[in-house]
Amino acid sequence: QVQLVESGGGLVQAGGSLRISCAASGRTFSSYAMAWFRQAPGKEREFVAFISNNGGVTYYADSVKGRFTISRENDKNTVYLQMNSLKPGDTAVYYCAARANYYTNYRSQVNYPYWGQGTQVTVSS
Secondary structure (H helix, E strand, O other), X not given: OOOEEEEOOEEXXXXXOEEEEEEEOOOOHHHEEEEEEEEOOOOOOEEEEEEOXXXXXXXXXXXXXXXXXXXXXXXXXXXXXXXXXXXXXXXXXXXXXXXXXXXXXXXXXXXXXXEOOOEEEEEEO
C-alpha cells in the first residue's frame, strides 16, 4: 500500500516552467514504478510520463516529449515532473500514480492501483 500526495501546482505564463512533486508514504517506494497523468476540463485523463522503480527507464507522451522530465529520489520517497516551455494546452489537474515495476501498458490508467488527489496546473497565454 502506498499513499501519494502531489504539490507544487499553480499558475504560470506560457513559456514558463514549473516543477510538481509527489510524495509517497511507506517504506517500499523504491519498488514501485511511478507515472504522471493529467486531466483537462471536459477531457479524459491522459498519460504524461512514466519512470521505473530505479529511475533507469522513462517514457513520455509525444505531446510533452522534450519539454517535460520525470525524475525520482527514492531516499526522499518523491517523484517529480519538471515542466518547461509550458503551453496553455498543458492546463490540467496533474495526478501521480504508482504500480508494480513492469514496462508494458504504462499508458493505461487502469494499470495503476494507487493515485494521489491531484494538483492544478494552469498556463496562461
